[in-house]
Amino acid sequence: MTGFDGPHREPGSDFRPAGPASERAREEEERAVEQALALVGGSDRTGGAGGPDGRPSRRQDPRGRQDPRGHQDSRGHRDFRDEDPNAGPSSDPHARRSTDSHPYDGRDDDPRDGRTTAITTAATTAAGTTAAGTTAATATAPEPVGEQPPLPDRASPGDPAKPRPTLPPPSWNRARAIAARAGRGGPPATIRLPLDRALGHVLAEALGALTDLPSFDTSAMDGWAVAGPGPWAFEAGAGLLAGRGPAAALPDGTAVRIATGARVPPDTTAVIRSEHAHVDEARGLLHARRSVVTGQDIRPRGQECRSGEQLVPAGTVVTPAVLGLAAAAGYDALPVVPRPRVDVLVLGDELLNAGLPHDGLIRDALGPMLGPWLRALGAEVSDPRRLGDDAGALRSALTSSDADLIVTTGGTAAGPLDHVHPVLEALGAELLVDGVAVRPGHPMLLARLSPGGPCLVGLPGNPLAAVSGLLTLAEPLLSGIAGRPAQDPYRALVHADVHGHPHDTRLVPVVHRPGRAGGRDHVAPLRYNGPAMLRGIAAADGLAVVPPGGVRSGTEVEILDLPWAPATPWTEGCFT
Numbered sequence: 001m002t003g004f005d006g007p008h009r010e011p012g013s014d015f016r017p018a019g020p021a022s023e024r025a026r027e028e029e030e031r032a033v034e035q036a037l038a039l040v041g042g043s044d045r046t047g048g049a050g051g052p053d054g055r056p057s058r059r060q061d062p063r064g065r066q067d068p069r070g071h072q073d074s075r076g077h078r079d080f081r082d083e084d085p086n087a088g089p090s091s092d093p094h095a096r097r098s099t100d101s102h103p104y105d106g107r108d109d110d111p112r113d114g115r116t117t118a119i120t121t122a123a124t125t126a127a128g129t130t131a132a133g134t135t136a137a138t139a140t141a142p143e144p145v146g147e148q149p150p151l152p153d154r155a156s157p158g159d160p161a162k163p164r165p166t167l168p169p170p171s172w173n174r175a176r177a178i179a180a181r182a183g184r185g186g187p188p189a190t191i192r193l194p195l196d197r198a199l200g201h202v203l204a205e206a207l208g209a210l211t212d213l214p215s216f217d218t219s220a221m222d223g224w225a226v227a228g229p230g231p232w233a234f235e236a237g238a239g240l241l242a243g244r245g246p247a248a249a250l251p252d253g254t255a256v257r258i259a260t261g262a263r264v265p266p267d268t269t270a271v272i273r274s275e276h277a278h279v280d281e282a283r284g285l286l287h288a289r290r291s292v293v294t295g296q297d298i299r300p301r302g303q304e305c306r307s308g309e310q311l312v313p314a315g316t317v318v319t320p321a322v323l324g325l326a327a328a329a330g331y332d333a334l335p336v337v338p339r340p341r342v343d344v345l346v347l348g349d350e351l352l353n354a355g356l357p358h359d360g361l362i363r364d365a366l367g368p369m370l371g372p373w374l375r376a377l378g379a380e381v382s383d384p385r386r387l388g389d390d391a392g393a394l395r396s397a398l399t400s401s402d403a404d405l406i407v408t409t410g411g412t413a414a415g416p417l418d419h420v421h422p423v424l425e426a427l428g429a430e431l432l433v434d435g436v437a438v439r440p441g442h443p444m445l446l447a448r449l450s451p452g453g454p455c456l457v458g459l460p461g462n463p464l465a466a467v468s469g470l471l472t473l474a475e476p477l478l479s480g481i482a483g484r485p486a487q488d489p490y491r492a493l494v495h496a497d498v499h500g501h502p503h504d505t506r507l508v509p510v511v512h513r514p515g516r517a518g519g520r521d522h523v524a525p526l527r528y529n530g531p532a533m534l535r536g537i538a539a540a541d542g543l544a545v546v547p548p549g550g551v552r553s554g555t556e557v558e559i560l561d562l563p564w565a566p567a568t569p570w571t572e573g574c575f576t
Contacts, residue, residue: 169435169442172472172505172545178433179446179473182455183480188337195327198318200378201336202482207311207322210330213304216246217264220297223273224286225264228252231285240265255286264298271297305329315485317378340481343403344370344384347394347411347419348461351386365463365534366409373470374407376563377478391419398427404454404481407474410461412443420445420458429456433473437504440531441468446477462531468507471543471560491556492544493522498557500550509540510559523559 170178190204219225225240226232232255239257240247249266250256258264258271270292278287305311311325318334326334344367351364367384374381382403387393389411398406411420424431424447432455433446444465445458455477459469479486495513500506510523523544528535537543545558 167434169437170433172436172438175433175436175438175446175472176476179457180476180480180486182432182446182448183477183482185452185480188481188483190335191338192333193336194333195323195331198334198336199320199323201318201334201339202378202484203312203314203316203318203322203334204337204483205335206314207316207326207329207331207334209305209307209309209311211307212302213328214299214301216301217268218242218299219258219260219262219264219271220299221271221273222260223258223271223297224255224277225250225258225268225271226255226286226292227265227267227269228254230255230292231280231287233284234279234286235284268298269294273297315483317484337483339378339380340404340478341402342374342379342381342405342407342478343397343401344374344381345394345397345406345408346384346386347389347409349388349417351388353386366459366461366466369463369534370407370409370466370470373467373563374474374478377470377475378482378484379405379478389417389419391423394419395423395426398423398449398456401454405474405477406449406454406456408456408458409466410459412445412458412460424449424456436472438468438472439501439504439506440465441472441507442504444469444473446473460531463534464509464529464537465531467537471507489558492559493520494544494551494553494555494557495522495524496553498525498544498546498551500546500548503548505548506546506550507543507560508546509536510542510544511540512542523557 169175188204193201219240224232224234227250230253232253234255234257237257239259240262241259242261244262246263247256247265250268252267255272256265264271272286272288272292276289278289280287311329312322316322318336346364346367348364350361351367352358352361353364353367355363357363364386367386371381371384385397387397394408394411408420411418414421427449429447429449430451431445431447433444435442436444438444440462441460441464443458443460445456447456447458448454449456457469457474457477459466459474476486492512494510498506498508509526509529511526513522513524515521523542525544526536526540529537541562541564543560543562545560547557551557
């Protein structure tokens with residue numbers, strides 16, 4: 001037998017062999033127990049960080065949980081926020097920094113099943129291998145050198161993070177509500193912008209009419225203004241034109257030519273369109289080809305609005321039509337909320353800015369996508385900054401930003417290069433949302449960097465998971481900052497069974513389809529909806545909010561509209 005000289009006994013037995021071998025065996029057993037405790041975040045002579053040298057062990061992440069192959073946290077529960085119940089080893093390079101699940105198809109067990117504690121599992125494994133013989137880890141581990149200093153209260157970037165509580169993540173609806181509330185932290189600021197610069201902003205105040213519209217009775221058509229019953233005598237000439245001052249009253253039995261938009265003379269009965277009138281030049285009389293109704297084709301003063309009447313409410317997005325209405329009502333500038341300012345930080349050493357993927361490097365899909373997407377949500381966005389996996393650079397970027405919102409990509413999980421949590425902790429940020437019960441995208445987070453200060457939305461590194469984070473956290477947060485009212489959700493029929501996760505909401509790209517033969521319009525789910533895929537969302541015009549457990553074909557589901565519609569109808573065939 002190897003490892004000690006003497007008969008074998010189970011760990012914990014009172015039997016102790018005599019001589020130097022006994023000391024070695026006892027030291028090896030103690031070391032095995034220390035390592036077992038370290039695997040679940042215990043503090044001991046190894047430094048409490050998981051390995052004999054104080055660094056996280058191979059099977060432990062910086063929060064004290066086993067890696068996704070173990071799927072157990074420090075309380076012995078499997079961490080369903082950071083695992084995929086279906087997936088094997090990920091081939092996506094983003095997954096090492098932000099693991100995310102593929103759509104759950106109901107074939108596997110509950111990802112939160114399994115209640116064997118990590119302490120029992122680790123201790124049994126370590127102690128058992130020691131009793132049987134010296135393991136490779138024990139044989140190569142250095143001897144402990146005294147007591148190590150305790151971990152600091154707040155880990156600095158680059159240090160092993162202390163285990164964080166593994167509380168259940170909020171539901172998708174609750175996470176969105178938290179984000180919206182964070183955006184409405186205070187009354188929105190108000191600025192006045194001239195009409196040519198107000199497009200896309202949100203009105204800070206209701207827009208009231210400054211005058212009656214129209215402000216005088218006007219002709220709605222080119223034709224003849226007439227008074228009393230016909231036929232009507234008329235005088236030759238150009239008649240009444242738009243933009244001229246008031247005309248004299250029109251006597252009964254007379255008519256005068258009038259242009260569209262011209263002021264209608266007092267006592268006018270109606271306007272007869274040119275094509276509905278017959279002119280008898282010889283006798284100087286005007287005849288109507290159709291019956292004349294009092295007030296026809298006259299736009300009376302105040303028909304559209306009266307002075308002081310609300311035209312559009314606060315929170316309305318200034319569209320080209322709103323600009324036209326404001327100009328008609330007499331506005332030269334509008335009271336609006338400044339657009340939220342957003343900085344985008346792209347994290348990851350494996351990302352390429354150009355060219356084809358090669359040698360384990362991949363193209364950055366999020367940098368080109370996030371800026372336009374956030375602008376479509378009404379934000380002013382700086383050019384993306386690529387920081388790589390650098391905790392110091394991340395901290396410097398966060399502390400130097402003057403944006404209302406900082407969006408980061410990747411680094412939100414608990415791997416050795418996931419620096420977002422440690423940096424936020426070191427800065428004293430408040431985590432408002434730390435993981436969401438939604439697939440894809442569950443490792444997303446929302447934090448406030450300082451009281452009353454800017455917010456940070458941490459998106460997972462997988463592209464579709466990042467889209468999920470945009471719609472779950474960034475969109476309601478930006479709406480709150482910009483003063484937009486919450487959009488009323490709507491539901492639509494889905495034509496196909498859609499698998500769901502057993503406990504989490506799923507967001508599935510869909511495309512709208514018209515009903516056939518009098519049937520109702522519906523949505524169809526699209527293929528290529530894995531966390532790392534963009535092919536499905538590129539063809540979609542919305543995402544279906546699929547509740548836990550999935551839905552059957554013909555069921556109504558909530559729909560999240562995207563800020564645009566597909567430019568071309570190429571969503572048939574391979575996408576559905």
